[in-house]
Amino acid sequence: MSRFLPSFALSVALSLSAWSSASAQTAGGTLNLIVQPEPPTVNVGVNRLGPTTYVGNKIYEGLLTYSADLKPVPRLAESWTVSDDGLVYTFNLRRNVKWHDGEPFTAKDVVFSFEKFLPALQARSRLNLAEVKEIATPDDHTVVFTLKAAFPAFIFVHNTAVLPAHLYEGVTDFRNAEANTKFVGTGPFKFAEWKKGSFIHLVKNPDYWGDGKPYLDDIFFHVIPDANSRAIAFETGKVDVLRAGDVENFDIRRLAELDSVELTEAGWEILQPVGYIHLNNRHKPLDDLRVRQAIAHAIDRQFIIDTIFAGFGHETNGPLSRLSQFKDTAVETKYEYDPAKANALLDEAGLKPDANGVRFEVQLVPLPYGELWQRQAEYTREALAAVGITVNLVATDVPGWFKRLTSFDYDLGQNFVYTTADPAVGISYAYTTIEGDNAGTTGGNVNGYSNAEVDRLLAEAGHENDAEKRRTLYSQAQKIISAEVPQIWTHDIVFPTLYREKVRNLITSGLGTDENFADVWLAK
Amino acid sequence: MTALVEIENLSIALPDDADRHLAVEHVSLRVDRGEVLCLVGESGSGKSVLAAAIAGLLPPKQLRVTAGNIRFDGVDVTRFSEASFRRLRGKRIGFIFQEPMSALNPVLTVGRQIEEALAAHADDDRTGRSARVLELVRATRLPDPENIVHRYPHQLSGGQRQRVMIAMAIANEPDLLIADEPTTALDVTTQAEILRLILDIRQRLGLAVLFITHDFGVVADIADRVAVMKEGCIIETGAASAVLEQPRDSYTRRLIEAVPVLRADVAGKSAAGDPLLSVEGLVKTYRERRAPWRRATSQARALDGAGLTIGRGETVALVGESGSGKTTLGQCIVGLADWDAGNIRFDGREVGGTARERALRPRIQMVFQDPFASLNPRHRVRRILTEAAIVNGLPRKDAEKRMLGLLSRVGLDAAAAERFPHAFSGGQRQRIGLARALMLQPDLLVADEPVSALDVSIQAQILDLLAEIRRDLGLSMLFITHDLRVASAVADRIVVMQNGRIAEDGTPDQVLSRPRSAYARALLAAVPGLGWESRRQRVGRAAAEYPAISTRQLVPPSS
C-alpha cells in the first residue's frame, strides 16, 4: 500500500464497500470494537467526546445523516424542505418509530431536544439555537424551524441526537438528571450492559424502524488502556476494528499487511480533522507577520506527514480541509520548507541571533494525546532550533493544556480540530476577532488573530443563502487567512481505520465509524 | 568397668581464617560414671568445643574432627551420623548452656519445651508426659509448678530459666550431663543454689557431670576431678583438691594465684578529714515508659535511700547482685542519671545529675565493664583519649603529651595511639578505657565492674594496675562489683547493696569475717570455693615472707 493515497483510490475504496453491500447480507454475529479511553457516559446528549459518540451514535439518532459527498440523507426525518430564502426548514418525521422503552417518537421529542436539553448541556447546541427564531410542530410528525436569518450551515446540525422527552417530564437540572443514565434512544442497538473498565455491550433493537436491520446480533466495545494490548487484541482476532489513535500509525502500517485485514481512510468527510500549531498572535514577536512566515518556512510539514504520522495525512496551506466543499487551493499561499528564507525573514524582522546562535526563546505546549503528538512537538523543537529559535516543551496534562491555550498562556501550541462540513459552524469563530482574555475553548480563536475584513467576510458568508456568493466570500477569507498565517496548518489529518475483511459495510456515510452501524454485517 | 566417655588423642580443626589451626589438639580424657569432672580454662582454650564434640554438636561447616576418637559408653561415636547422634542427645547426654536469656525459645511456654524433650525420645503416650513434666519442675525446685509450666521464658528470672534447662536436660535421665558454664551469667547466691541442685541430681540419678567453667571457686565447690586446658591442650588432670592446692603445671599455678585471695586481714587506709564524696538518702524510681492508657503498674525503686561516703584517696567497693541498684548509684554519682530525692555532695559542694555544670564534670570519671562496647569502633585511640580533654579546654599539644604519658603508664606503647579498638585484646581495651578516664585528671574514679568480662589472669593484671595508679595519684575510687573476692582484693571499705538499700558498710576485715546483716552473710556464704579459700590462705601466708610477686611481668602486656 503506497504511502500516498490519491483521492482516486479513496473513492474506489468507497464504491467497493457500497458494491459489496449489494451481495447477500447474512444477519447475525457479534462485532468486537475498542473504545479508548473509556467514556464518562454514552449519552451523546450529555457530551460529544470521541469515545462517547462512537458508542452513543448506535443508540441515539438525529434527524439526518450525511453521505461521503456531504449530501444530507434521511434518518428520523423522512423528508425535508428548505424555503427559497433559506429561513424556513420543514422536516417530515418518520412514522411508527418507537423509543427503546416502547414509547412512540414524536415531534415533541425534537422540540424538547433542540430547545431545552441540548442547549443546557452543550455549548455548540447553544450557538446553533441562537440562529433559530422559533420551532413549531403543526402535527405530531412535522417540525418547522424558522431562522432569524439565512444560515445554510443549519442543515449540517441535524446529526445531533434527539432525546426522549417523556423521560424528562418535570426535570429542570438536566446535567444531573437520573434519566441521563437510562440510555434510551431510537437507534438500531439498545444499551445492554456496561462493566466499568472492561466493556460496553449493545444488543440488536428488534423493533428498529429500518426494516430487517440491523444485521448484527450485538456489539462489544472493549476497554483496553494500553496501545500494545490493543494491537495484540486486534492481531489475535479478539477485536475486529481498530480506529486511528488506538495504536501507533506505523503499527497500523504493520497490521495492514496481515492477511484478511483491510485499511480505509474514509469516514471523516463530515468531521474533516486538521492539525495545527497555534501561534499566539498576542505575544511578541509572534505578532510580527514576518516571524510567523519564517516559522512556517522552518517547519518541513511533509516530514511530519511521512515520518511522524507514517504517511497518513495531506498537505494543507489554509484553514479548510481538502474535504471541504469551499476549499479553494488556488488562493492559498504555500510556505514551502526553506530554512534559508526563514533566517532571512527573521533577520529582516530585526531578530539577530546572539553569541550561540539563538534569536529568541518560545514555550511550546504539546497536545498530551499520546506519543504521535509528542514526537511532533520534539520535531518542531529541532526544526525551529535550526533557525535560531529555542523551543522549551511545557510538560502538562489535558486540563493544563486546555487552560493554557484558552487563556493565551503560551507561545506555540499544538492542537487538532474537527473543522466539520460547513465553515460557518466549524472554523468561523476560530478566526473571528474576540475581546477579553479567554478563547472559551481550544476550538475557538486561540491564536488571538484579528482582521476586520476576515470578520466581515466570515459573518456575511455564514448568513448568505446563495451557494455561489458563499463560495466567493469564503475564497476571499481563505486568501487573507492563508497569507497572514495566524497559525501553522501542519497537515490535513487522515484517520485510518483497520478492519477484518469479514466486516462489511463498516463505512457507509460521511460520519464513518460514528455511524449507527445499522448496515454493518459479518460475512461468515 | 569401662569409663562412660573415653577420648583418645582427639584433634578438632578450626576454620582457616581463625588465629590458630586446631581448637582441640591431641586431647585424651576420661569421664567415669557418676563422676563430676570439671574442665577448666580461659576463654578460647577449647573447653566448650571439646564438650560439644562429645554430643556431636560441632557446627558442621566450621569445626571438624581431624584425628583421634571419642567413645561413649564403649561405642565409638566419632564418625556418628547426625541421626545416630540425635538418638544419643537428650536421651543419654543432657546439656545445659551458659546464657539463660537466649537458650529458651521465646515463643513457646516453658512446660511445652520440657515436654518436648520427653516426646523426642518416648513413644507417644501423651498422657503420662504432663505429669512427668510437673515432676521434673518440682525436682528442680521451680516455684508454683502448676502455673509456671504455662509461663513464657521472658516471664522467668535467670535462675528460674536455668532450672528449666536442667529439667529439660535430665528429663530422660541421661547418663552424662554436660554443663557449659551454667552459672557464669547468674548472681552469686543463685549460682550457689544451682550448683547445689546439680550435685543433688548427680546424687539422685547417679549421672556423670562434665562441668565447664573458668572459675576456680566453682571447681573447688563441685569437682571430683579437674582437667585444665590451655590453647586446645589438656595440660593437667587430677583430683580437684590436689590440682587446686599443689598444681603441678606452672600455667595452672599461675591461674590459681591470679584468683584474688578473700583475705580479711589487710588493714585498709583510714580516710582522714571530711569525705571527698558523700551520698545521702538517694531515691530513684524506675518509671518504665508505658503507653498512657496502661494503668500504672507498681513502681520499681532502683534506689531506696542509698547513702555512702568516699574519703580522699580511699577505695570503696560497692558489692551487690544484679538489680541491687549498684550500677544506678554509680551512674548518679558520675552524672549519667538523675534521682528523685536525696543529695550528693562532692568536695563539699552539692552536685546535680545529668544537668551537672561543666566545671565539675572532669573531676569524676568512669571506667566501664564491657571492653568491646566502651571504645568507639570508628575512632583511633588518639581521638578516644584526647577528645574529652581538648573539649574541656586542654590545648591539643598538652593533650597529646599527657596521652603519651598515660599510654605508657597503663602499659601500652605509643604506637597504639594510631590503631583502632578492634586491633586490641580485652585486657588492652580496659587499659585504654582507664587511660581515657585519667586524661581528665579526676579526683574520683567510678569503676563499674571493670574486670568482670576478663579472664582471671588478665583480671589480676588490671587490678594490680589500678592499685598502682591509686597509690601513685592518690586517687579515690568507687569500685562496683558482684564478686566479693575482687572487692576484698581492692577495697579499703566494702559497702553491700540490696534492692536499692545499703545492707552493710565496713572494713573488709569486718565485713568478710563478722558480717552484721543477714544478706551480707548469705552473700559471703555463697562465694564459691570458700573451703578451698581457707586452705589456700594458710599456704598463701607461708609465701607472704618474700614480697608479693606482682603478676604483671609474668604475662607479656600484649596478650
Place this chain on the structure above:
Amino acid sequence: MARPREILSRNPGAAVGVALLAAILLLAVFADLLYPGDPWRMAARPNLPPFSPGYLFGTDMLGRDLAAGIAHGARVTLLIASAVTGLAVAFGVAVGAVAGYFGGRVDDVAMRFTEFFQTIPSFLLTVVIVAIVAPSLTSIILAIAVVSWPQIARVVRAEVLSLAGQDFVRAARVGGLSTPRIIWGHVLPNVLSPVIVAASLMTATVILIESGISFLGLGNRDFVSWGYLLGTGRTAFRVNWWLSTIPGVAIFLTVLSLNLVGDGLNDWLNPRSSGRGKRA
C-alpha cells in the same frame, strides 16, 4: 573488617556488581565525549535497527541515535537516583537519629510521622506530586524522595536506639561532650554501614519508580532519562522492539548492579552478618 579485595574475591556477585556500576558511571561521565551534541538531534534515518553502521543501538522513530540517548540518559537517571538518595538519606538520618537518641515522646512523634508516609501507597503519591507540580527534574526528585526517606529513617532509628545504650556513648557524656557533638561525632559514624547498605538498595527502587513514572507518560520531556526512553519506546514495541527493550535492559543492569553492590557492602561493613543477605 576484611579488606575490600578479599570480600570481592569471596563474593563474586559483588564483583560483578561493582564492575557493572563502574561501567555505567563511566558511560554517564563520558557521555559528551562518546556522543557529543544534543541526544535529541535527529541524526539519521528513523527506525534503523541496532548494530546498523554508526548507530550501535539504531535510531528511534525520529531518527535520533538511541545510543546517545542511553549515554545521556545514564547521566540523568543516575543524577535523579543519587539526588533522591542524597535527600532521603539526609532527611532519614536526621529524623532517625533524633528519634533513636532521644526516645520517649520525640521518638513517638517522629515514628508516627514516618509511618504516615509509609502508609500512603507511595507510587500513587509520587505520581500525584509529579502530575501536580508539572514534571521537572526537581519535582520528580522531590516526589520520589518524599516516599523514600522513611525506609532510611527506620534503619537509622533502630541502629541509633541500640548505639545510644552503648558504654562509649556514656563515656562521651561523662567526658562532658555536648549532645549534638556526641550524635554527630560518635553515634552517626557507626550508623554509616547500615545506611550505606539501605541507601544502595533504595537507589535501585528509585530508578524503578522513575521509569514507572515515565512509563505512565508523566516524565519531563526536556531531559532524556532511561525511563523516558522506555516510556516513549513502548508503544512502538511490536515494530521497533529495541526502542524500549534496550533502555529496559539498561535499567535492569543498573538496578542489578546496585543490589549486588549493596549486598557486597553489607558483607564488608558488618562481617557479623556476612552472607546474611539484606537486613530488613
Place this chain on the structure above:
Amino acid sequence: MMDRLGFLTGRAARAILILFGVIVLNFVLLRVAPGDPASVLAGDQGAADPAFVEELRRDLGLDRSIPAQLWVYTKSLAQLDFGQSYREQRPVVGIIAERLPATLILTLTAFGFALAAGISLGSMAARHAGSLLDTVLTSVSVMFFAMPLFWIGLMAILLFSVWLGWLPSYGMATVGADLSGLSYVADIASHLLLPALTLGLFYMAIYMRVTRASVLDVLDRDFVRTARAKGLKPGLIWRRHVLRNALLPIITFASLQAGHLIGGSILIETVFAWPGIGRLAFDALMQRDYNLLLAIFFITSAIVVGINLVADILYVAADPRIELGA
C-alpha cells in the same frame, strides 16, 4: 489480655489519625494542581464560552476558598459521602465499588503468591546457606528485584499470549462470553495469572531476601542449639523453633510493603488492562476528578492501614513478649 487490647486500640486510634492526615494532604495537593475539573468538563464539550465555564465552576462549588472546600468535604466525609465524580456525574463510591474487587483480587493474589513463594524459597535458601541452591535462589531474587514491573509485563504478554497463545493478553474476563459458575472463575483465573505473577514476582524477590536474612539470624540463636541438644527431629526443630521465630519480623515487613504493592498495581493494571482502581486513579488524576481520586487514595490508604492492623494482631498473637512494647 488487657494489655493487648490497649495495645490494639492505640494502634486503631493511630490508624484513624493517619487516614485523616492522608485526606488533608491529598485535598490540598490536588487543589493546588493547575487546571481544574470545570475547564476539563468544558473541554469535553468541545466548545464552551467563558460564562459557561464559570457557571460550571460555581455549580461544582469550586469557587470557594480551599479551607472552605476542605471543611465541606470533611463534613460530608463524616457520613461516608465521598461526593460526586465530576466526570461521570455519579457518586464516587459507586464507581470505586465497581472497580475495587478487581484490584483486591489482583493485589491479594499477588501478595499471597509473593508471601508464600518468598517465604518458602527464602527459608530453603537459608537452610542450605552457601550452597549452589542458595546462590541460584539469591541471584534469581536479585534479578526479579531489579526488573521494571511493566517491562516484565510486556514481555510476559508477548511470550505467553502473542507467540504461545496460551493466555489472554488483557482484561479480567473474556468479553462477551457470559460464562457462569466454575467456568467463569476459570476464565478470570486464566486472565489473572499473568498480571498477578508479574506483580507477585517482584515482591516475592523482596520477601525471599527478608526471609533468608531472618531465618539465618534465628539459626544462630542459642535456643536452636538447645533444641538440637534435646535430640529433637530436624523437621520439628525447623517448624516449631526456627520458622515460628523467623516469621515474626516478616509479618511486619510484609505489612509495610502493602502500600508499595497497591502502588505497583497502577502499572500492572495499565499494561494488562485490568479494570482496577489503580488505573482508575491514574485516569481520575488525568481528568482532575478530585473527589474520585481522593476517595481512591483514602480507600487504598485504608486498605494499607487495615493490613497493618491485621499484621499487628498477627504479631500480638504470635509473640507472647508483646505486652512489654507499646
